[in-house]
Amino acid sequence: MIYTSENNWYYWNYDGVPLSRQLGNQKFTTTFSPSKISVGSFRDEMKKAASSTLDHYAGLKPSILFSGGLDSEIMLRSYLEIGSKPNVYIFRYEDDYNIYDVSYAVTICSILNVQYKIIDFNLKKFYENEAERYSALSQIDRPRALPYCKFLETVDGFPVLGASDLSVLRLDSDYSKKGQWIIRCWEHDIGWSKFIREINKPAVAEWFKWTPGLVLSFTELQWFKDLIDDKIYGKLGTNSSKIIGYREAYPDLITRVKKTGFENLSLEFITEFEQFLSKKYNGLNFRNSYDRPVWELNSVIQ
Numbered sequence: 001m002i003y004t005s006e007n008n009w010y011y012w013n014y015d016g017v018p019l020s021r022q023l024g025n026q027k028f029t030t031t032f033s034p035s036k037i038s039v040g041s042f043r044d045e046m047k048k049a050a051s052s053t054l055d056h057y058a059g060l061k062p063s064i065l066f067s068g069g070l071d072s073e074i075m076l077r078s079y080l081e082i083g084s085k086p087n088v089y090i091f092r093y094e095d096d097y098n099i100y101d102v103s104y105a106v107t108i109c110s111i112l113n114v115q116y117k118i119i120d121f122n123l124k125k126f127y128e129n130e131a132e133r134y135s136a137l138s139q140i141d142r143p144r145a146l147p148y149c150k151f152l153e154t155v156d157g158f159p160v161l162g163a164s165d166l167s168v169l170r171l172d173s174d175y176s177k178k179g180q181w182i183i184r185c186w187e188h189d190i191g192w193s194k195f196i197r198e199i200n201k202p203a204v205a206e207w208f209k210w211t212p213g214l215v216l217s218f219t220e221l222q223w224f225k226d227l228i229d230d231k232i233y234g235k236l237g238t239n240s241s242k243i244i245g246y247r248e249a250y251p252d253l254i255t256r257v258k259k260t261g262f263e264n265l266s267l268e269f270i271t272e273f274e275q276f277l278s279k280k281y282n283g284l285n286f287r288n289s290y291d292r293p294v295w296e297l298n299s300v301i302q
Contacts, residue, residue, distance in 0.1 A: 002200060004193040006052050009033045010209045012190045021194065022139055022187075028288040030185040032300050035212040043249035045217040046078035049210045053160065054084060057202045061157035062086040065148070066116065068105030070253065072162040074246055075207055079160075080112060088116040089155050091147070093123050104256055119154070126150060127273045132280075137198045140191035141277045141286045143270050149195045158202040161192060165208035165242075166218055168227065168294070181228040183297055187288040219298065221245040228294055 004011055004019065010033070011018050014026035022028070039045065053062065062079055064086045066072050079086045090105045092098065102118070109116045126147060134149040135141060152159045167184045192205035209215055218224060223245030226232050232241050247253050278284050 002197050002202065003056060004190070004197075004206060005209050006049075006056070006211045009035060009212055010206075010215070012185075012187075012193075019197070022286065025285075028187050029290045030190070032212070032215070032297060034300055037213055037216075039213050039216045039220065041249070042214075042217040042221055042245075043078075045211065045213040046074065046249070047082050049207070049214045050075075050078040050082050050084065052211055053158070053204050053207075054082075057158040060202055063155040063157040063159045064088045065151050065155070065159055065161050066090050066105050066109070067162075068101035068103070068108065068256075069162075070243055070246055070256070071165055071208065072105075073108055073253065074250055075160065075162040076108075076114070077112070077250060080114070086160070087155065087157055088114055089151070089159075090116055090118045091121045091151055092118050093121055097123065100257075104254070108254070121147065121150075123147065124269060127269055131273060132276075134195070135277055138191040138195035139286045140188050140195075141274070141281060141284045142188045143273050143277070145188050145191065148192060152192065152196055152203050152205060153199060153201060158204065160204045160207055162207050163189060163192060163205065166215065166297075168224070170230075175230060175233060179228075179230050181294050182291045183294055185290045185292075187286055191286065215297070218245075219294070221248050223248060 008019070011031055013029045013031060014020045014022050016029075018031070040048070062084060064072065064076050064079065066076060066088050068090070076086070076088065088109060090102055092102050096102075106116070127143065130150065131143065131146045134146045138146070138149050140146055140149070148161060148163075152161060167186065168181060169184050170179045170181050172179065189206060196203040196205050204210060208218070223232070223241065227241065232244070243253060243255065274284070
């Protein structure tokens with residue numbers, strides 16, 4: 001059975017209907033089911049999450065979609081630590097659009113002594129010939145998110161995408177006063193889970209929300225506590241301080257700048273495809289989000 005998380009403890013809703021598809025202008029929400037658990041360290045909970053995915057898709061080998069970024073690296077490390085030998089796939093865009101991340105991915109695989117396979121991927125042809133299908137199946141109207149649907153469908157075993165870590169945001173940037181921090185769930189993130197359900201493909205599309213222990217242990221990182229206590233300036237994003245927290249689990253992580261693979265790419269055909277989707281859907285309708293205060297998560301998962 002295709003689950004979005006362990007026993008579907010985390011799921012999305014439209015007008016209160018779990019794991020449904022948007023049919024109109026229904027209200028988008030997400031749910032973290034109450035869980036009474038004993039939570040270990042972030043590193044321990046990552047290993048537990050990796051083991052849980054192996055149990056859920058018993059008999060299938062995990063296939064890590066390795067971008068070379070921090071999230072996919074610590075996800076890969078968690079599988080290696082429990083003795084799993086996952087397939088590792090690195091997708092390389094034409095004309096070396098994402099050469100920065102590919103270089104880091106190859107370097108990290110070398111450091112970890114992991115074999116990998118590079119798959120060449122033509123973005124322009126994808127948007128010309130295939131992206132509309134993936135958008136319809138996933139209900140994703142953000143062009144940059146659509147290649148991951150192709151990646152999930154392409155690889156063997158059960159693909160694992162290191163996505164959907166907690167998006168923690170400060171509602172304003174005035175650090176002269178105490179900030180209000182929230183956790184935001186994005187509709188386009190759950191589009192990858194919609195997609196694997198639609199094609200009935202064994203996969204983990206939102207790995208960082210797979211278990212309640214993994215989610216809660218993230219909020220127990222000292223970095224996270226300092227962040228929401230306004231001791232660290234800035235928000236999660238391209239210039240994220242998240243590596244500070246991840247180094248609490250893996251001190252030897254290599255410093256790098258977060259990239260998307262689109263920085264060196266002309267945005268013309270991306271913009272054109274977005275305009276096409278807007279006409280098709282009578283607007284860009286799959287870009288909702290659901291916010292909850294940080295304390296609410298801690299009160300639900302305990």
